[in-house]
Amino acid sequence: MQVPMKPLLPAASLIALLLAAPAAHAYTAYVTNERDNTVSVVDLDKQAVVKTIPVGQRPRGIAIAPDGKQLFVCASDDDTIEIIDTKTEKVVGDLPSGPDPETFALAPDGKQLYVSNENDAMVTIIDVASRKAIDQIPTGVEPEGMAVSPDNKVVVNTSETTNMAHFIDFATKKVVASVLVPPRPRGAAFKNDGSEVWVSSELGGTVTVIDPVAHKVTHTIHFTVQGLRADAIQPVGIAFSKDDSLVFVALGPANRVAVIDTKTYAVKKYLLVGQRVWHLALTPDGKEMLTTNGLTNDVSVIDVADLKVTKSIQVGRLPWGVAVSPQ
Amino acid sequence: MSSTVATRRGFTPGQYLICLSGIVWREALRFTRQRERFVSALVRPLVWLFIFAAGFRQILGVSIIPPYQTYVLYEVYVTPGLMAMIQLFNGMQSSLSMVYDREMGNMRMLLVSPFPRAFLLISKLLASTAVSVLQVYAYLVVAWLWGVDLPPWGWLTVLPALALAGFMLGALGMLLSSAIRQLENFAGVMNFVIFPMFFASSALYPLWLVEQSSPVVYTICRLNPFTYAVELIRFALYMEIDWVSLAVVAGMTVVFTLGAILAYDPSRGLIARRGGGPG
Numbered sequence: 001m002q003v004p005m006k007p008l009l010p011a012a013s014l015i016a017l018l019l020a021a022p023a024a025h026a027y028t029a030y031v032t033n034e035r036d037n038t039v040s041v042v043d044l045d046k047q048a049v050v051k052t053i054p055v056g057q058r059p060r061g062i063a064i065a066p067d068g069k070q071l072f073v074c075a076s077d078d079d080t081i082e083i084i085d086t087k088t089e090k091v092v093g094d095l096p097s098g099p100d101p102e103t104f105a106l107a108p109d110g111k112q113l114y115v116s117n118e119n120d121a122m123v124t125i126i127d128v129a130s131r132k133a134i135d136q137i138p139t140g141v142e143p144e145g146m147a148v149s150p151d152n153k154v155v156v157n158t159s160e161t162t163n164m165a166h167f168i169d170f171a172t173k174k175v176v177a178s179v180l181v182p183p184r185p186r187g188a189a190f191k192n193d194g195s196e197v198w199v200s201s202e203l204g205g206t207v208t209v210i211d212p213v214a215h216k217v218t219h220t221i222h223f224t225v226q227g228l229r230a231d232a233i234q235p236v237g238i239a240f241s242k243d244d245s246l247v248f249v250a251l252g253p254a255n256r257v258a259v260i261d262t263k264t265y266a267v268k269k270y271l272l273v274g275q276r277v278w279h280l281a282l283t284p285d286g287k288e289m290l291t292t293n294g295l296t297n298d299v300s301v302i303d304v305a306d307l308k309v310t311k312s313i314q315v316g317r318l319p320w321g322v323a324v325s326p327q
Numbered sequence: 328m329s330s331t332v333a334t335r336r337g338f339t340p341g342q343y344l345i346c347l348s349g350i351v352w353r354e355a356l357r358f359t360r361q362r363e364r365f366v367s368a369l370v371r372p373l374v375w376l377f378i379f380a381a382g383f384r385q386i387l388g389v390s391i392i393p394p395y396q397t398y399v400l401y402e403v404y405v406t407p408g409l410m411a412m413i414q415l416f417n418g419m420q421s422s423l424s425m426v427y428d429r430e431m432g433n434m435r436m437l438l439v440s441p442f443p444r445a446f447l448l449i450s451k452l453l454a455s456t457a458v459s460v461l462q463v464y465a466y467l468v469v470a471w472l473w474g475v476d477l478p479p480w481g482w483l484t485v486l487p488a489l490a491l492a493g494f495m496l497g498a499l500g501m502l503l504s505s506a507i508r509q510l511e512n513f514a515g516v517m518n519f520v521i522f523p524m525f526f527a528s529s530a531l532y533p534l535w536l537v538e539q540s541s542p543v544v545y546t547i548c549r550l551n552p553f554t555y556a557v558e559l560i561r562f563a564l565y566m567e568i569d570w571v572s573l574a575v576v577a578g579m580t581v582v583f584t585l586g587a588i589l590a591y592d593p594s595r596g597l598i599a600r601r602g603g604g605p606g
Contacts, residue, residue, distance in 0.1 A: 227381070255398070272398050300397055308476060312397040 027283050028086075028325040029290055030071055031299055032059035033316025039073060040315040041089065042299060044283065044324075047311050053089050056082055061103030062321040065128075066110040071323065074101040074115075081115065081126070086325065095126050096133050103321070105146035105155065114155050116143035123157050123168065135173050139166045147188035147197060154212060156197050158185035165199045165208075167215060177215035181208045187279075189238040189247075191262070198247060200235035207235055207249055209265065219265045225254050237279035241304055242286030248302070250277040250291055257291055257300075259307055269307050273300035281322040292319035338442065346442050347450045354454035357424065358461075368416060368462045372409035373469060380405050392533050394565035402475050407561035408530025409470075410463045410485075414493045415525060415553060417459035419516055421451070422500030426507050438591075445588045452501060452584070456493035463489055481564040488563035492556040495576050498583035499552075505590035528554040529561075552579045 029042040037059060041051040056075025063072050064086070071084040074097065081095040081104065097104070097115045104115040112134075113126040123143055125135040140159025143166075147156045155168040158181070165185060167177040182204020189198050190212070197210045209219035223233045234252035241248070246268070247260040256270040257277060274293025277300070281290045289302040293312070299319060301311045358365065380402040391397060395404075428434035437447055467482065503516060525531075527547045534554070538545040548554050555575035562569040 272400055274398060296398075309397045312391055 027285075027327070029281065029299065029322055030062060030064065030086075030325075031292060031315045031322045032062045032073055032320045033297075033318060034058055034060055034294070034320045035318035036316035037075075038316050039071070039084065040319070042313055042315065044288070044301070047301070047313050049313070049315055051089055052316065053084060053091075055084070055091060056080060060320045061101065062323045063104065063106040063113075064323040064325060065106070066108070066326060068326045070128075072104070072106065072113060074103060076100050076102055081113065083131075093131060095128070095131055096124075097126065098122065098124050098133070098136075102144065103146060105148045107148050107152050108150060109152060114146050114148060114157070116146055116157060118142050118144065118160075121159070123155070125173070137168055137173055137175065139168070139175060140164050140178065145186050145188040145199065147190050149190050149212065150192060150194045156188045156190070156199075156212070158188050158199055160184050160186070160202075163201075165197065165210060167212065179208075179210050179215055179217060181210075181217070182206050182220075186236045187238040187250075189240060192240055192242070192244050196262075198238050198240075200238050200249060202234045202236060202252065205230060205233045205235065207238065207247075207260070221260060221265055221267070223249075223251060223254075223258055223267060223270075225251070225256055225270050228254055237277070237291070239280040239282055239289060241289075242282065246304070248280050248289050250280055252276055252278065255293075257289075257302065271302055271307065271309050273302075273309055274298045274312055278319070279321045281324050283324050284326050290322050290324065292322050294318050294320065343442070343446065346440065346446070347453070350437070350447070350450040351454040351457065354421075354451070354458055358458045364420070365462065365465075368413055368420075369465055369469070371416065372413055372466050375405065375409055375412070376402055376470060376473065376475075390533075390535070392535065394562045394567045394569075402470075402473070403477075404533070405531060406467075406470055406475055406477070407564055408528070408557050410466065410489070410560050411492060411496075411528075411530060411553065411557045412525055413462050413466055414459045414489070414496050414556070415521060417455060417462060417493070418496030418498075418500035419503070419513075419521055420500075421455035421458075421497055422504035422507070422516070423513050425451075425501060425504040426509070426513070430509070444591060448501065448588055448591055449584065452494055452497045452587075455497045455500075456490060459493040459497070460486070460489045463493075477564060478566060480566050484566045485560060485563040488559045491573075491576055491580060492560055495552065495556060495580040495583060498580060498587055501587040502583050502590055505587065524551060524553040527551050528557055530554075530557045552576065555579075 027044045029044055031040040037057050039053040039055050040049045043050045055073050057077035059073050060076050061074040071086055073082045075082050079099045081097040081101055082091045083093040085092045098117040100118050101115050102118055104113050106113055111128055115124045117124055121141050123137045123139050124133050127134045139157050140162030142160035143157050144160045145158040153170050157166045163183050164178040165181055166175045169176045181199050182201035184203040185199050186202045187200040197212050199208045207221040208217055211218050233254045235249050236252050237250035239248045249258045251258055253276050255275050257273055258267050259269045261268050273291050274296035276294035278292045278294050287304055289304055291300045297317050298312045298314050300309050303310050383401045528551050534548055537548055555572040558569050559572035559576050
């Protein structure tokens with residue numbers, strides 16, 4: 001039984017609350033609604049949906065350009081990645097993603113997109129400026145999660161059926177290493193300092209920490225939520241805090257986000273969010289982590305400093321991914 | 328009667344204060360001497376929190392209802408209900424002590440006091456409310472150690488709600504105590520007042536859940552003043568005022584208090600009509 005003991009007295013928290021100024025931000029979050037074929041535009045100040053943008057069929061993976069001017073959305077059933085102008089909030093173009101794009105990663109400079117082509121066992125590299133596919137790299141069966149190293153030299157792709165994390169060298173455009181991980185790897189994320197890659201395994205119910213230089217597994221993290229069967233724990237989305245001290249892992253049907261300390265590799269806390277929590281995104285100031293909760297049609301807001309869920313905001317049906325504007 | 332009224336006018340506020348502090352002091356003494364009472368008042372909700380809430384952990388988290396901004400664990404949901412339960416038991420227990428006092432003859436000491444009867448009864452209610460508020464905070468500390476997250480300001484904003492809810496439940500207990508003639512009948516109070524009030528309320532499960540399974544029970548819950556005490560406390564804990572609950576609890580407080588004053592009025596009260604107890 002887990003009994004979290006809190007060192008602070010309520011009086012101390014009262015004082016802390018008095019001293020803490022309310023967080024001021026004007027960020028906008030964009031959420032793909034898989035069943036509604038829309039993107040919800042959420043004002044994080046008002047904590048409400050301010051606009052709904054119609055997009056292609058079955059929108060899933062989403063990312064925003066580093067300058068915040070363009071939004072990229074996988075329209076899986078339309079076999080394309082749509083470009084949305086964030087000013088006009090309209091679809092302004094397409095990228096040749098190949099069939100059934102589920103998710104992708106955007107290079108840190110925003111110049112390339114790395115797309116998983118689930119049916120072709122390929123990773124497609126798209127040049128954003130020319131809107132053309134510039135290369136295709138064969139990887140494992142059913143490629144899924146994508147992550148780009150902060151220096152833009154290495155791309156990690158997970159394959160759901162081969163159960164591997166493939167390390168692709170961007171210069172040679174070749175898979176340089178494949179690391180075996182527990183079944184059905186879904187998400188991958190580089191630590192902000194590039195020293196580790198974390199990969200979630202949906203069926204394995206674990207998160208694997210990989211050294212991206214030695215290509216070796218260094219840690220495996222397991223989850224147990226009081227009162228939940230082990231098979232309800234299906235890790236998917238992974239996101240680091242701004243200072244790399246914490247990792248947030250969405251546990252799918254467990255309706256929890258696990259918070260892991262990156263020093264001890266131990267789970268610090270499980271936060272209750274909506275049902276089937278899928279993907280995560282951090283606000284640029286690093287203060288709030290957003291989660292998409294597919295079955296309850298909302299986005300939960302986690303206060304990163306307090307590790308508390310402060311609000312759940314209704315969006316469209318079956319929210320899948322989320323991206324936050326840089327401004 | 329008219330002569331007593333004349334004497335009553337003769338009391339200074341200071342004298343009233345002495346009388347009030349005497350009654351509060353006696354209640355406080357009784358409270359500190361009866362450690363078991365304090366422990367049992369604490370254990371009761373904790374049993375619910377540790378055991379019942381552990382089993383029900385998964386049933387909630389499916390819907391967001393005001394005043395919550397997001398999904399909450401069952402132990403968080405049930406906390407205001409358990410706070411109100413402490414006050415409900417305390418209110419009934421102080422009514423038990425009224426019966427005890429009456430049987431033992433202590434009450435005569437109180438009731439022969441030259442102060443107005445209403446003042447004496449309200450003093451007694453204030454004393455029992457203060458005790459119940461202390462018990463609630465003791466519970467809150469344990470719940471907090473257990474990991475029940477509450478907003479820090481809520482600890483403060485809940486105080487007026489607790490005072491009002493405690494007073495209402497105390498007044499209800501006092502009104503009931505006038506109708507109980509023997510200590511043994513307290514079991515009846517448990518069966519016919521405490522349990523139905525507690526279970527047919529929003530303390531253990533949100534009303535929308537009750538409505539889904541039984542509209543009749545839902546209506547009963549809606550008519551139960553205890554539901555409004557729970558909701559008043561719940562909203563106050565999140566720094567909000569639920570006006571409907573506030574109105575109902577305030578209204579019922581007035582009704583129960585007037586009823587108790589009337590019932591304990593020697594010339595008109597229920598006690599007199601039934602031939603009176605030893606008090």
